[in-house]
Amino acid sequence: MSFAMTQGVALLGIDGELVSIEADVSKGLPSYQLLGLPDAALNESRDRIRSAIQNSKLIWPQHKITVSLSPAWLPKSGSGFDLPISIAILAASGQIPSTALNGLILIGELSLEGALKPIRGILPMLLAAAKQGTRRAILPVENSDEASLIEDLEILPATNLSQVIGYLSGSCQIAPLQHRDTAELNSNLDFSQVAGQQIAKFGMEVAATGGHHLLMIGPPGTGKTMLAERLPTILPRLSSSQTKQVAAIHSVAGTFDIGYVLEKRPPFIAPHHTTTTVAMVGGGGRTIRPGACSLAHNGVLFIDEAPECGNGILDSLRQPLESGIVEITRAIGSFKFPAQFMLVLAANPCPCGRFSGKGRGCQCTSLQVRRYLSKLSGPLLDRIDLRLKVDTPTRVELADLSPRENSIQIRARVEKARQISADRFTEYSFSLNSQIPSELLRTRFKAQQKAMSALHNLIDREEITARGFHKLLRLCWSIADLREVTIPGIEELEIAISLRSATEIAA
Ligand SMILES: [Zn+2]
Incomplete structure (x- = not known):
């Protein structure tokens, strides 16, 4: 296995747009290339992703790694692609089964230790994903409040990369978030x-x-x-x-x-x-x-x-x-x-x-x-x-x-x-x-x-x-x-x- 694809979401103003992340791991001198209009934050992601993978007891492939984000014309910014990029690399290097990635969206920034950190704009991202037929989403647990408002999507909140890997390998479960409905709260202003x-x-x-x-x-x-x-x-x-x-x-x-x-x-x-x-x-x-x-x-x-x-x-x-x-x-x-x-x-x-x-x-x-x-x-x-x-x-x-x-x-x-x-x-x-x-x-x-x-x-x-x-x-x-x-x-x-x-x- 040398190729795998995951899905993330880019934010355009207040609209989400699905992004495909393709990773290719092939023989050659160890290198890492990121394609598809990445901004500075995305370029910085390599070091975070490598540390997070290594600190999650997995292997950073010592090969030629190419990651491509598409559509290429789409401006992509922020750190929410850390998770889908690292999962794509792990699947391409055969460390997790790529069959688990179907109909799944991955969102989240990684810390060097592999913890999932919350990001802005979760709500429009999930709305876009749901509209385009995504069935499940894995995202940082700290984004649960916003995510719980989304219907038609199974939301799986995770705390770190190890947990996501365990879930995708079938060795552990993540409890889906309960959808929250509207209810009248009492505002104290009157x-x-x-x-x-x-x-x-x-x-x-x-x-x-x-x-x-x-x-x-x-x-x-x-x-x-x-x-x-x-x-x-x-x-x-x-x-x-x-x-x-x-x-x-x-x-x-x-x-x-x-x-x-x-x-x-x-x-x-x-x-x-x-x-x-x-x-x-x-x-x-x-x-x-x-x-x-x-x-x-x-x-x-x-x-x-x-x-x-x-x-x-x-x-x-x-x-x-x-x-x-x-x-x-x-x-x-x-x-x-x-x-x-x-x-x-x-x-x-x-x-x-x-x-x-x-x-x-x-x-x-x-x-x-x-x-x-x-x-x-x-x-x-x-x-x-x-x-x-x-x-x-x-x-x-x-x-x-x-x-x-x-x-x-x-x-x-x-x-x-x-x-x-x-x-x-x-x-x-x-x-x-x-x-x-x-x-x-x-x-x-x-x-x-x-x-x-x-x-x-x-x-x-x-x-x-x-x-x-x-x-x-x-x-x-x-x-x-x-x-x-x-x-x-x-x-x-x-x-x-x-x-x-x-x-x-x-x-
Ligand atoms: Zn006066």
């Missing part, structure tokens, strides 16, 4: 924990209903973060295809949390304002990683103290907000990461944060205030429908111990309202009120006559811009859907205006 903030809470409900991006302006300590991190609790649960996307992205990024999958909870991602553009939108050198806005895909991206963000950080969000996708191009290929998220920005009313209501203790000049908030103006702010003023809860509100609505109750209303809007838009390509195109707001989706005249008056008096007109109308529809009003009227408009009351602060 809107019932938020005292007061009636308008802000309702604003969150409206934002969740229409998928509206939002800005909160208020002094530090008023609960902006508390409100934002509870937004996912009132968003509709993810569909199973959305859940798979979220899980795949987080699997690739190394931030996988089984809670996303078991709860079908939209993710909440809150990068610090000192973050970098690469961390925000994705990229990197040797390994391409999704950024915060892809980690927030199907969920919420929250940026606190947004005006403090470094130059270009907020602007980098414009492209994903526009297209819902981040595309990263490198010499080895182009990678696409989905990035459809609800953007939530929070800002203090001024650089010192005390400028509010009576402006107690604030010494910022009006120029400083304008310069601070001007970071938020322009094209990014154009995409934000709600601008909530958030104030400190009053002592009466904080002392109020009467039962508050919980997130499940609010979510039920949001889901009902979303159904109403989805039914209204069946003939269109969009399903959320925040996505109604401007021209349709002037024709098919006008508000009631009285509300339309009031809106036109606001334009005539230059109190709102044409853009503000469209945003108010979109909000009106979300409010109408929540109140189960067929066509928004003057009451809905008044509420919508109150949800943009921070507009005069951030011009």
Whole structure:
């Protein structure tokens, strides 16, 4: 026996692609050659594989070894090929039977001692393998959490190379992993924990209903973060295809949390304002990683103290907000990461944060205030429908111990309202009120006559811009859907205006 083949999986963005690993061991001076576009990590694999094989009490063939990864055009990176390469060499040199390799996928990095080390991106890898008819997968035991979510595939978690060899030689068994099904866990975040903030809470409900991006302006300590991190609790649960996307992205990024999958909870991602553009939108050198806005895909991206963000950080969000996708191009290929998220920005009313209501203790000049908030103006702010003023809860509100609505109750209303809007838009390509195109707001989706005249008056008096007109109308529809009003009227408009009351602060 001088030839054997195993299968592994390469990762392209968040998609897996099957890779065949062929090993040929033939007479000749001892040498080792690896073919098929390997990157630096793959080249380093030889030493790891040789040590791992020797430390597993097997023989590194003193012959001419050629290993070829195909398809050759496919960019392959990372260390997940250590296991399939070493098994291919062992089978080609007759140390394990190659019949055991049929319909089997092998994934894992090896340590010098032969231990199997976990790798990123297990979930999309296994999804691809299952789709292409693989029946079994051997992978590092530490990747079990993610792997347990895959149906249609027998998952065999192993701790080291010896165990894999024993299994393939028929001298030991590996217990297949139990498939884990979805179940409702109890997240500890809930809107019932938020005292007061009636308008802000309702604003969150409206934002969740229409998928509206939002800005909160208020002094530090008023609960902006508390409100934002509870937004996912009132968003509709993810569909199973959305859940798979979220899980795949987080699997690739190394931030996988089984809670996303078991709860079908939209993710909440809150990068610090000192973050970098690469961390925000994705990229990197040797390994391409999704950024915060892809980690927030199907969920919420929250940026606190947004005006403090470094130059270009907020602007980098414009492209994903526009297209819902981040595309990263490198010499080895182009990678696409989905990035459809609800953007939530929070800002203090001024650089010192005390400028509010009576402006107690604030010494910022009006120029400083304008310069601070001007970071938020322009094209990014154009995409934000709600601008909530958030104030400190009053002592009466904080002392109020009467039962508050919980997130499940609010979510039920949001889901009902979303159904109403989805039914209204069946003939269109969009399903959320925040996505109604401007021209349709002037024709098919006008508000009631009285509300339309009031809106036109606001334009005539230059109190709102044409853009503000469209945003108010979109909000009106979300409010109408929540109140189960067929066509928004003057009451809905008044509420919508109150949800943009921070507009005069951030011009
Ligand atoms: Zn100030």
